[in-house]
Amino acid sequence: MSALKILVIPGSLRSGSLNARLAAVAAHELAQAGAEITRISLADFPLPIYDGDLQAKSGVPKHAVNLKRMMAAHHGVLIVTPEYNSSVPALVKNTIDWVSRVQDAHETRGQVFRDRVFAIAAASGNRLGGARALAALRLILSACHAQVIPNQFALAFADDAYDEMERLKNAADSEGLKALARQLIDVSQRMM
Ligand SMILES: Cc1cc2nc3c(=O)[nH]c(=O)nc-3n(C[C@H](O)[C@H](O)[C@H](O)COP(=O)(O)O)c2cc1C
Numbered sequence: 001m002s003a004l005k006i007l008v009i010p011g012s013l014r015s016g017s018l019n020a021r022l023a024a025v026a027a028h029e030l031a032q033a034g035a036e037i038t039r040i041s042l043a044d045f046p047l048p049i050y051d052g053d054l055q056a057k058s059g060v061p062k063h064a065v066n067l068k069r070m071m072a073a074h075h076g077v078l079i080v081t082p083e084y085n086s087s088v089p090a091l092v093k094n095t096i097d098w099v100s101r102v103q104d105a106h107e108t109r110g111q112v113f114r115d116r117v118f119a120i121a122a123a124s125g126n127r128l129g130g131a132r133a134l135a136a137l138r139l140i141l142s143a144c145h146a147q148v149i150p151n152q153f154a155l156a157f158a159d160d161a162y163d164e165m166e167r168l169k170n171a172a173d174s175e176g177l178k179a180l181a182r183q184l185i186d187v188s189q190r191m192m
Contacts, residue, residue, distance in 0.1 A: 004076070006036070006074055006077070006184065007070060008026060008078045010022075010039075010042070010080045011092040018158040019123045020080075022122075025177065026078055026080060029178055030181045045066065047061055047063055047095060047098050050097040050098055064099050064102055068104070075116060076117040077116060078118075079141075081137050082133065083122055083124050084133070093140065099112065119149050119151070126156065126157070128156060129154030130155070147187070
């Protein structure tokens with residue numbers, strides 16, 4: 001059987017991003033559990049704000065098509081999102097909006113969401129850890145008919161969550177992330 005491939009997408013472009021750091025730890029956990037990991041930055045897939053006129057005139061931008069194809073080349077996707085004003089940042093929503101408009105030959109629009117497994121995580125400096133962004137992201141992905149695993153992970157007080165080796169200091173956090181990684185791998189394997 002070919003290796004299980006998981007794509008990890010941090011939903012922040014900021015240098016030192018708490019979510020990019022969590023995505024790196026999650027990628028490590030997934031790799032430890034046996035998956036082949038690709039961790040990207042959305043900085044490499046810049047997209048204009050979705051505009052139906054733009055799509056009608058020029059089609060879906062190539063970065064959205066490329067990102068969709070990269071997703072399609074993986075069995076599972078982990079999105080690690082910041083929380084902005086109790087929801088997902090525009091970057092995350094806009095990226096999903098564009099990718100959901102991609103339609104390659106012999107497939108229906110947005111099929112890439114329906115055919116694979118998603119997991120979601122968040123990091124924030126406050127005690128909720130981005131839980132409201134996770135609720136919003138689960139709703140958005142569900143609207144795209146994605147299979148989002150029941151486990152999710154919200155890292156609270158994320159600016160003080162790491163030790164000097166960039167590992168999660170708190171055992172409960174570490175276990176929570178491992179459980180997410182295990183479930184993503186288990187469910188993705190069943191979809192292979
Ligand atoms: C516009 C804006 C709105 C924010 N709203 C929230 C919020 O509702 N809940 C929260 O926990 N943090 C909120 N924050 C703080 C972010 O969680 C914090 O900036 C975090 O570091 C962003 O993620 P990043 O470090 O991965 O870039 C907000 C930040 C910005 C810039």
